[in-house]
Amino acid sequence: MSFIIGPDETSNSPRDFSIASNASSTSRDVAAAAAAPPPQQRTFFHSRRIKKGEIERPWLDKKDPREKWVTILPLIGIFLGLVASGLIIYDGVMSVQNHVYCPVYESDFSRPLSDKVWTKDVQVGGFGNGQFEQTTNTDENVFVKDGMLVLKPTLQNEEWMTTNHVLNLTLDGTCTSNSWKDCVAVTNTTNGTVVNPVRSARVTTKGGASIKYGRVEVEAKLPAGDWLWPAIWMMPVKNTYGPWPASGEIDIMESRGNNYSYPQGGNNIISSTLHWGPDSANDGWWHNNKKQEAFHTTYSTGFHTYGLEWSEKYIYSYIDNRLMQVLYTNFDKPFWKKGKFPPADAERTRLIDPWSQTGHFSTPFDQDFYLILNVAVGGSNGWFEDGVKGKPWVDDSPRAKHDFWNAREQWYPTWQESGQMEIRSVKIWQQKGYNGC
Known part of the structure; x- marks a missing residue:
C-alpha cells in the first residue's frame, strides 16, 4: 500500500499575500489559474493477492473429537x-424355487389357432360383469x-340396435354356454x-391346455381405446x-384402454389379482391385488x-x-x-x-386352471367408475348399454x-410331479 503526495503540499516556501483592489486581485487570480500546469493525477490504493498460507487458520490447530462421527x-x-437389502433379496430368492417343468402348449401363431387347444367363446352374458360385448x-x-x-x-349391427330384435345364439348352435x-x-x-352394442373376442384353452401348478407366459401388446378392458x-x-368365486380365479393381467389421465389407471397401468370367497358378495380379492405402472410409456x-x-x-x-x-401370494395359511x-x-x-x-x-388354487385371453368392453361392475372422465353410462341403469351405444361417436x-390386443406368443408349462408330468 503506498500514498503519493502532491508537490504543492510538500513545499515549505512562504507565500506572499498582498492586499490590492478587488479588480486587480481577481485579474491576477484568473491569470495565474490559466497559466498553472494541470494537477498531477493521484493514486491512493494498490491491492495485491494474498499468497496461499499467509492467512492464519486457527481452527485447524485443534480438532473436535466429535467431528469423526459425521x-x-x-x-x-x-x-x-x-445388509438389510441383502437379507430381503435372499429371502425372496429362497421363497421362489426353480422347479422342473413339462411343456404343455407353445405357439408363436405362425399358423391358425388349433381347434384342439383353443375355444372361441360365443356369448352375450358378459361373464357376470355386465360387459357390453358379444363375443364371436x-x-x-x-x-x-x-x-x-x-x-x-x-361395432354391433346398427339395425339390431335401432329396431326390435332378438339375438338368440342357440338357434344356430354357436353359443358356448349352457346358461340362457x-x-x-x-x-x-x-x-x-x-x-x-359391441362385438369382440374371448378365446380359452379350456378344452386343450390346463395346468395344476406350473408357469404361463403370454407376450402381448394391449389395446388403446376408451372403455376397453x-x-x-x-x-x-x-x-x-x-x-365363482369359491373355486378361485387368477388374473395375470387386466387393464383399461383409456389413456394415462384416467384416474383409476389407463393403459399405463396393469393389475394382477386373485379372486376367492365363499360367495360373490364376499370376494377376498382386495387382500391380494397389486398394480404395476409402466415407466414413461404405456402397455x-x-x-x-x-x-x-x-x-x-x-x-x-x-x-x-x-x-x-x-403380485406375490404365499400359501402360508x-x-x-x-x-x-x-x-353370515x-x-x-x-x-x-x-x-x-x-x-x-393352496386351496382353492390346487385344481386345474385354463387360460383366457379377451378384450371386454364397458361393464356394470365398477371397473369403470360412474361419473369419471365422461363415462357415458351408469352401472345401475337399465339403459346402460343403450346410453353407451348412443355415445359411440x-x-x-x-x-x-390400436384398439385391438395383439398376442405374439403363448407358453404353458406344467410343474413336474402333477398331471402326469
Whole structure:
C-alpha cells in the first residue's frame, strides 16, 4: 500500500499575500489559474493477492473429537442398508424355487389357432360383469395375421340396435354356454334395452391346455381405446369348491384402454389379482391385488411378457422376467383365515368354509386352471367408475348399454389406431410331479 503526495503540499516556501483592489486581485487570480500546469493525477490504493498460507487458520490447530462421527454414522447407515437389502433379496430368492417343468402348449401363431387347444367363446352374458360385448368366432373379431393372434372389438349391427330384435345364439348352435342369459339378448325400443352394442373376442384353452401348478407366459401388446378392458387370466376347469368365486380365479393381467389421465389407471397401468370367497358378495380379492405402472410409456405402445409362476407353496405374476414381480401370494395359511370373512351373509345365512377341509393352504388354487385371453368392453361392475372422465353410462341403469351405444361417436374413434390386443406368443408349462408330468 503506498500514498503519493502532491508537490504543492510538500513545499515549505512562504507565500506572499498582498492586499490590492478587488479588480486587480481577481485579474491576477484568473491569470495565474490559466497559466498553472494541470494537477498531477493521484493514486491512493494498490491491492495485491494474498499468497496461499499467509492467512492464519486457527481452527485447524485443534480438532473436535466429535467431528469423526459425521463420517462414521453415515457409513454405518450405508452398511446396515446393504445388509438389510441383502437379507430381503435372499429371502425372496429362497421363497421362489426353480422347479422342473413339462411343456404343455407353445405357439408363436405362425399358423391358425388349433381347434384342439383353443375355444372361441360365443356369448352375450358378459361373464357376470355386465360387459357390453358379444363375443364371436368370426374373422372380424378374432384372427391370426403376420404371426399375431388379434382380438379386435368392432361395432354391433346398427339395425339390431335401432329396431326390435332378438339375438338368440342357440338357434344356430354357436353359443358356448349352457346358461340362457349368456346366449340371448333383446332390443326393445319401448323400454330402451338393447343387444350388446359391441362385438369382440374371448378365446380359452379350456378344452386343450390346463395346468395344476406350473408357469404361463403370454407376450402381448394391449389395446388403446376408451372403455376397453383387456385381460389375461385363468379359471378352474371344474367348480370343485362351488360357483365363482369359491373355486378361485387368477388374473395375470387386466387393464383399461383409456389413456394415462384416467384416474383409476389407463393403459399405463396393469393389475394382477386373485379372486376367492365363499360367495360373490364376499370376494377376498382386495387382500391380494397389486398394480404395476409402466415407466414413461404405456402397455399399448409395445409388447410385454405377462407371466405367472404357481406352485403348491406360492403364486406370483410378473412382467417381462421373474425379477419384475407384480403380485406375490404365499400359501402360508388357509384362505379362510386370510379372508377374515363375517360369520353370515346379508341374509343372515351362515357362511361355510369351503376350503380348509382339504388340509392344503393352496386351496382353492390346487385344481386345474385354463387360460383366457379377451378384450371386454364397458361393464356394470365398477371397473369403470360412474361419473369419471365422461363415462357415458351408469352401472345401475337399465339403459346402460343403450346410453353407451348412443355415445359411440365419442369412444369409437379412440379405437381406430390400436384398439385391438395383439398376442405374439403363448407358453404353458406344467410343474413336474402333477398331471402326469
